[in-house]
Amino acid sequence: MPAYLDEFIIIALAHFFAVASPGPDFAIVLKQSVQQGRANALWTSFGVGLGILVHVSYCLLGVALLLSQSETLFTAVKYIAALYLAYLGVQALRYAKPSSEHENMTEHTVTESNWSALKRGFLVNALNPKATLFFLSLFTLVIEPSTPSSVQLFYGIYMALATWLWFSLLAVILSKKNVRHFFQLAGHWFDRGIGVIMLLLAIRLVV
Structure with a gap:
């Protein structure tokens, strides 16, 4: 491993800046943290980390070369990802209905299963053409x-773990009581904002 230390440092730095930049992963973790709470957001973060392993797997298997050579295949992946983000955006807009503060807070406490949270995070990352x-x-x-x-696999596992830890840290911060309360006071405006962000990300993927 020491022989590949320089390579690993470059990869770690590139990955840090990539994972820290706002995108679909951040948007979905923010949404789950505020609307569903810490436990749900942590499962969503775990799903995002597992999504990284999908990208690593097809790179190790050589599918990445196929994607780079086939514009049609890559375009298909982009449209599938855009449709999924648009679906999430429309869902958020549908639930963004004005209501009293009490009704709004009650609505946001409806819990989602851990499996649904994990699956949501996994699909957002695995279908992300940016990734x-x-x-x-x-x-x-x-x-x-x-x-x-074996070394390449180590790089992949490191990036998956680093991604999971990063978004788990964000989930812990964003799900703090005062932070959730701030966003929940905005109620349906927060839902609308997340919905618009998801739709804009979908449009960005296509164009």
């Missing part, structure tokens, strides 16, 4: 072809 491009760049431009598969 596809990022891992495609890493595995074709940064990681040398001579780097053993």
